[in-house]
Amino acid sequence: MTPRSTNSQTPKIRVRGLSKSFGDNQVLRGLDLDVDEGESVVVIGGSGTGKSVLLKCILGILEPDSGSIEVDGEEVVGLRGGDMDRVRRKFGMLFQNAALFDSLPVWENVAFGMIQSEGVARKRARETAAEKLAAVGLRPEVADLFPAELSGGMKKRVGLARAIATEPEIVFFDEPTTGLDPIMGDVINSLIVEIVQKLGATALSITHDMASARKIAHRIAMLYEGRIIWNGATEEIDSTDNAYVQQFVNGRAEGPIEMPVRQA
């Protein structure tokens, strides 16, 4: 994504000293990250580095062991019930596998959040769902299909329509191109850029797909051993002398990042 000018406002999302372990597996070890309003930040990192754990902590699905997560300057760690629901209403989320409900037609999948948490009437929700489906390039007939009748690319589009249905201030993208061929991946990336810009939303994504990161990010942050070890404008990633980033970006087996070839 083209660079954006920085501002000095309160970050939309501010993470400080975030730590999370599972038993003796210390996944996040004092992670710091800021995402400014209107900015698209992509967190990259190898498999199992804790990208999903980071996202789940921000979404309030996992409780961190320590650290702070502020959304619009409000501490969200420890929020419960109605207070957490209020914060969650700012969020839209595209899940890795689109996570559609198989028993609901496409339009109801898109309208789910509107009907459930915003109390929008079904008729109005269906109209909005149709608008969102058009915005992600799906024909009106798709509204009445069931998820099993869709291709992987169509499912991602439906997931994207659902993520933006409530016009969220912050959209999270979890591996948005996983399972797609490179061309469909690029189509989805382009849609993400277009939609985030139209909404004026803040975006935080996690991926190990560098093509996706380059396309959708203003700024890229690399997660390694529980912390953000590098963070910079997307166009700086190829010129950094950080050996970890270089190895990741170039997909090399040799380098400071050690990957077990066989796992016990």
Ligand SMILES: Nc1ncnc2c1ncn2[C@@H]1O[C@H](COP(=O)(O)OP(=O)(O)OP(=O)(O)O)[C@@H](O)[C@H]1O
């Ligand atoms: N609920 C959980 N209970 C126990 N361990 C967990 C749990 N969730 C995640 N982990 C562990 O945390 C580590 C990081 O997992 P995470 O899913 O965040 O990685 P990731 O960077 O998103 O990986 P990938 O790119 O492969 O999806 C892994 O070792 C995983 O086994």
